[in-house]
Amino acid sequence: MKLSKLVLTGAIGLVSLSLAACGGGSSSDSSGGGGSKTVFKLAFNQTEEHPQYKAAVDFGKKLEEATDGRYSVKVYPNEQLGTQSDVVQNLSNGTVEMMYIGGPVMEGFNSDFIVYNLPYMFAGYDAQQAIFNDDELNKDLFSSIEESKNITVLSALYAGVRNVYNSKHAVTTPADLQGLKVRVQQSDSQVAMIEAMGAIASPMGQGDVYSALQTGVLDGAENNETVYHSLKHDEVAKFYSYTKHLMIPDYLLISTQALNKMDDTDREAFLGLIPELREEANTGFLDFAKESRTASEAAGAAFNEDVDVAAFKALVQPMVESSVTANDVRKKLYEAVQKANEANPS
């Protein structure tokens, strides 16, 4: 049961499944007349409207067909299975098989994931895609926590461009962020970033943000237009400003043991469907972001394009420099990003 290499275009197909014994993985197995059926639980922290949700549901149907009903996927949206930081622990211990996770949360397992989570890292969508199409570049990083944590990265997905929003005023220069309490994702890089930009960092899970904004525990947050609208943050923080500070991936994860437990044919079918999932989720995202902005505007939110992006970029530059030069792994990834940026200017 050892699968050493399987290269898939557009997905991280190199899965070094070194957990030879196939112990764990608590998929819901139920034996019907026709043999065992395994349903992978896939945790998602956003709504059913999100293209990542739809792509996962479609993936599950295709998987069921491709494996003659032996495998399928049940997607749990809206943080039903917990925050990403909680769910990933459950994935690691084998009680949840699959999930989508924001890049920064991965830093808790291997800090080298930071390179792709840094502000102003990618010149644009095409540059980022060039990096995530490069299986060879990412294979070591993406398989780095299989043995230690039972986590396999299947693919990196586009997750929009993140901007700041708050309940007080439009943000044009760094001075406008001074003193505002702004929610960030739960990682050191995100805290350091928003503090360099001038705000007071408040790391928390996504599900708590709405009420924190509503009660004034938070003044603002930073996210793409889809979260801003679908989680109704536009109701309680009307000022959205295009700082364009982040373009970070979401990852699709699977428990290494669950993947290892599949027989070779089923696993190949499973991995073969990942590029389609990624394509569907990425393409859908671009439209979803536009529709979300229009809907937020209709609901009365104000979008500010007049932002001194260069000033924010200058403030975060020292943390970017020190993060990407901390070791050889990061240096190599960063060099590749720079090349991708040159080849794909925005």
Ligand code: GCU
């Ligand atoms: C985005 C991203 C999620 C992440 C969320 C957040 O929606 O796609 O993976 O969890 O932001 O800010 O927590």
